[in-house]
Amino acid sequence: xxxLPAGRPALARALxxxxxxxxxxxxxxxxxxxxxxDWYAQGVADGRAGHASDRLVRHREAxxxxxxxxxxxxxxxxxxxxxxxxxxxxxxxxxxxxxxxxAGVCRDPRxxxxxxxxxxxxxxxxxVASIERxxxxxxxxxxxxxxxxxxxxxxxxxxxxxxxxxxxxxSAQSDAEVALDKLRRELGV
Amino acid sequence: MPxxxxxxxxxxxxxxxxxxxxxxxxxxQTPDVAAIQAREARNADTRTLAALERFRQALAVRYPGDPRxxxxxxGESEATALVLTSPASPPEFVIWRGDRWIGTENxxxxxxxxxxxxxxxxxxxxxxxxxxxxxxxxxxRRVPGQATDFFMKYAMGxxxxxxxxxxxxxxxxxxxxxxxxxxxxxxxxxxxAVAAAAPPPAPKWAPRRSxxxxxxxxxxxxxxxxxxxxxxxxxxxxxxxxxxxTLADRSTWRFDxxxxxxxxxxxxxxxxCEQGWAESDVDWGTLExxxxxxxxxxxxxxxxxxxxxxxxxxxxxxxxxxxEVFYDNYRAPQPWVRFDPRGRLLRSSQ
Numbered sequence: 001x002x003x004l005p006a007g008r009p010a011l012a013r014a015l016x017x018x019x020x021x022x023x024x025x026x027x028x029x030x031x032x033x034x035x036x037x038d039w040y041a042q043g044v045a046d047g048r049a050g051h052a053s054d055r056l057v058r059h060r061e062a063x064x065x066x067x068x069x070x071x072x073x074x075x076x077x078x079x080x081x082x083x084x085x086x087x088x089x090x091x092x093x094x095x096x097x098x099x100x101x102x103a104g105v106c107r108d109p110r111x112x113x114x115x116x117x118x119x120x121x122x123x124x125x126x127x128v129a130s131i132e133r134x135x136x137x138x139x140x141x142x143x144x145x146x147x148x149x150x151x152x153x154x155x156x157x158x159x160x161x162x163x164x165x166x167x168x169x170x171s172a173q174s175d176a177e178v179a180l181d182k183l184r185r186e187l188g189v
Numbered sequence: 190m191p192x193x194x195x196x197x198x199x200x201x202x203x204x205x206x207x208x209x210x211x212x213x214x215x216x217x218q219t220p221d222v223a224a225i226q227a228r229e230a231r232n233a234d235t236r237t238l239a240a241l242e243r244f245r246q247a248l249a250v251r252y253p254g255d256p257r258x259x260x261x262x263x264g265e266s267e268a269t270a271l272v273l274t275s276p277a278s279p280p281e282f283v284i285w286r287g288d289r290w291i292g293t294e295n296x297x298x299x300x301x302x303x304x305x306x307x308x309x310x311x312x313x314x315x316x317x318x319x320x321x322x323x324x325x326x327x328x329x330r331r332v333p334g335q336a337t338d339f340f341m342k343y344a345m346g347x348x349x350x351x352x353x354x355x356x357x358x359x360x361x362x363x364x365x366x367x368x369x370x371x372x373x374x375x376x377x378x379x380x381x382a383v384a385a386a387a388p389p390p391a392p393k394w395a396p397r398r399s400x401x402x403x404x405x406x407x408x409x410x411x412x413x414x415x416x417x418x419x420x421x422x423x424x425x426x427x428x429x430x431x432x433x434x435t436l437a438d439r440s441t442w443r444f445d446x447x448x449x450x451x452x453x454x455x456x457x458x459x460x461x462c463e464q465g466w467a468e469s470d471v472d473w474g475t476l477e478x479x480x481x482x483x484x485x486x487x488x489x490x491x492x493x494x495x496x497x498x499x500x501x502x503x504x505x506x507x508x509x510x511x512x513e514v515f516y517d518n519y520r521a522p523q524p525w526v527r528f529d530p531r532g533r534l535l536r537s538s539q
Contacts, residue, residue, distance in 0.1 A: 053486035053526075054536045064294060072534055073478065076485035083488065104539060107488050 027062040028055065034063035034070075043075035047082020050095070052103040055079075087111050089189045093118045093180070099126065110187050117180040124173035131166040135159055226363070227336040229418035234326050234340065236419070237265045238319045241343075244268035244285045248314055251283070251290075257311035260300045264342040265419075266467035269298045273311050279304065280311075296531075302349045310347035312354045316375060317345065322356070324378030329360070329371070337363040339414040342469065345375055350383045363415040368407065400446060401429045403499070406473055409434075409444035416442070416450060421465030423456070424502035427476070428517075429495075435502075437465025462503035466510050471501060475532025476512070483514040483526035487537040493518055501530075511535065 029037065046055050059070045087106035095102060096118025106112065138155045141147050147155070241263050248256060252272055259280050260271040266287065271280035282293045300307035322343065330336045339361040348355045355372045362369070372381040402409070406425075409432040421437040432444040433453075439461065441453035480497035484490070496518035503510050512528045526537040 052537075053534060056486075056534050057536070060533065072482060073485075076482055076534075080485055080488070105488060107490075 028058045029062050031063060034068035037063075037068075037070075039071040039074040040078040042070075043078020043080075044082040045078075046075075047079035048085050049082070050086045050101075050103055050105055051079070052105055053079070089114055089187065093184065093189065096120075097122050099123070110189070113183060114180075114187065114189060117176070117183045120176040121173065121180050124169060124176045127169045128166060128173055131162055131169055135162045135166065138162070223337065226415060226418070227330070230330070230337050230339065230363075233265065233418045234323070237263070237340065237343075238322055240265055240268065241317070241319060241322070243288065244270075245314060245317060247285050247290070248272070248283075252314075255313045255315050257313055258317075258345075259304075259307040259311045260298055260344070260346040261317060262298060262342060262344040264467075264469050266469055269296070271298055271300065271307075273308060276308070280308070300346050302347050306349065307347050310354060312345070312347075312375075316354075318375075321373075321375055321378035325356075325358070325373045325380070326378075328378065328380075335362070337415055339363060339411060339418065341368070348372065348381075348383070351381055353381075355381050361411040361414065363411070368411065402432050402444065402446060403427055403429055403476065403497070405444075405448070406432060406476060408448060409450070410468055410473075412444060412448070412450040413442055416452075422468055422501075423461050423463075423465050424500065427499040427501075429498075435461065437461075437463055439463075460502075460505050462505055462507040464503075464507045466503055470510055471512070471530045472532055475528070479512065479514050479526075479528055479532055482528075482532075482534060483516070483537070486526050486534055487516075487524045487539045489516060489519075489524055489539075493524075 042059070053076070056070060056072060056075055059075070063069060083105055087108055089108065089110045092102075092106075092111040092114035096115045099119070099122045102112070102115045102119075104112065138159050142152050142155050142159070244263060248270065252274070257273045258270050259273060260269075262269050268285045270283055272283060273280045282296070282298055284291050284293055284296060302310065326340070329338065341359040341361055343356055343358050345356045346354065348357070351372060354375060356375045358371045358373065360369055360371055361367075372383060373379060374381055406427055413434055417436060417440070420440070423435040423437045423439070425435075426433040430446055434442040434444070435456045436442070439456045441456050442450055443453050444450050476499060479499070480494045483497065484493050493516040496516050497514050498517055500513045500515065501510070510530045512530060512532065514526045514528070515523050516525075517523065522538070524538045527535045529535055
């Protein structure tokens with residue numbers, strides 16, 4: 001068997017420990033919490049966070065001990081209660097504008113429509129902001145005394161292109177905002 | 190006035206002759222069919238006892254020196270045991286399926302007595318022998334009407350009601366459709382009577398007479414096993430009005446609301462894992478709770494529960510067995526929820 005050079009085992013151990021910690025961070029709860037978890041309350045919390053039902057599978061993986069397996073019915077009933085809170089239409093707008101994800105868990109079709117419209121506003125605003133950051137960075141480069149004239153020429157052309165992109169992105173943002181307002185009025189939210 | 194005997198009309202006479210012929214044919218056929226069923230049942234017994242022997246050997250290799258058991262349970266495709274590895278520690282739970290050990294995650298086997306009592310009355314592996322099982326099977330099958338019965342599983346352990354180690358055999362009656370538990374002595378195969386025994390736990394496949402066949406899967410499987418004792422399952426589709434079986438050999442059977450099982454055309458499609466699966470792989474008792482769990486998981490209306498139907502099968506690439514619940518009150522694409530064979534949620538369409 002090949003031996004690792006001196007010093008490597010410590011590195012390997014550190015990497016293993018890091019991997020273990022990373023994996024532990026992916027689990028939904030500490031294994032010690034499994035036997036004392038109120039699964040109904042956990043379901044309510046997961047519902048309020050908009051988690052899909054396969055969250056239960058991850059809880060089960062986090063609680064491998066057969067004496068502490070999740071009470072599925074209690075969790076599902078709790079999640080339904082939590083979703084009743086999460087799925088209020090005005091929360092769809094908040095979630096979309098904040099750029100949060102949506103797992104398609106709400107029965108009310110208004111939620112999905114509002115979320116999609118609000119998310120489009122968020123994404124278009126992000127696009128505008130991203131282009132403006134690029135333009136600002138290139139302008140800083142242009143203003144930098146150490147930038148060569150040749151490079152300045154390229155950067156100015158890039159800025160012109162980016163400004164054109166920004167105008168289109170602002171137009172898309174405006175369209176998205178108008179569409180969201182219209183939908184909110186239509187749905188009374 | 191004396192009445193004159195009426196002349197026998199030619200048509201009723203022909204009908205009578207035909208009826209006699211049919212009766213004679215049926216009389217000639219019935220014993221043959223019963224004999225085939227009885228022979229298939231005996232073959233299933235032989236396979237089950239062979240499976241027990243393989244499990245015994247595997248246990249002997251894994252735990253040398255005649256280990257002591259607090260509980261043993263086995264059928265044709267799977268065997269489980271609680272093995273005492275030391276007097277102080279709890280017994281080790283092991284599962285043997287086919288020809289290998291499998292994991293015990295989320296599985297459970299519990300002794301009938303309190304753990305300390307069960308440990309004090311643990312029995313050696315060497316006391317688990319096939320001949321007494323065979324003797325009990327022989328005696329059982331000699332009783333008229335029982336030759337075709339289906340032995341679903343055997344469990345062996347200390348029975349507090351009997352005050353001794355017994356075997357409890359779960360028997361599906363092929364003549365009544367009922368499922369019952371029978372006790373016998375593992376050293377002789379002689380029946381064990383328990384006068385004051387608590388009623389046995391309700392079998393998971395407790396037959397119920399109802400128009401909703403989703404509650405009658407146990408009866409349907411019992412009826413199927415009367416006709417086809419050994420062929421592995423391919424797919425089972427359960428609706429309120431019909432239970433359809435596709436077996437691994439592509440034969441199909443339909444169990445209807447009159448509790449009649451009829452053969453269907455051979456399945457020629459490609460959606461079948463030909464390795465099949467055993468019905469003991471599925472916890473059929475969970476079917477009752479899955480419609481509600483599925484409604485909650487998929488966020489459906491409460492009224493969807495009564496429209497649930499089940500499909501239990503393996504994918505054509507012979508992946509994991511799953512129970513899928515569909516809701517027929519929705520238009521296609523219908524919402525679905527997938528559970529593992531023990532009824533644990535895996536994922537849903539919404």
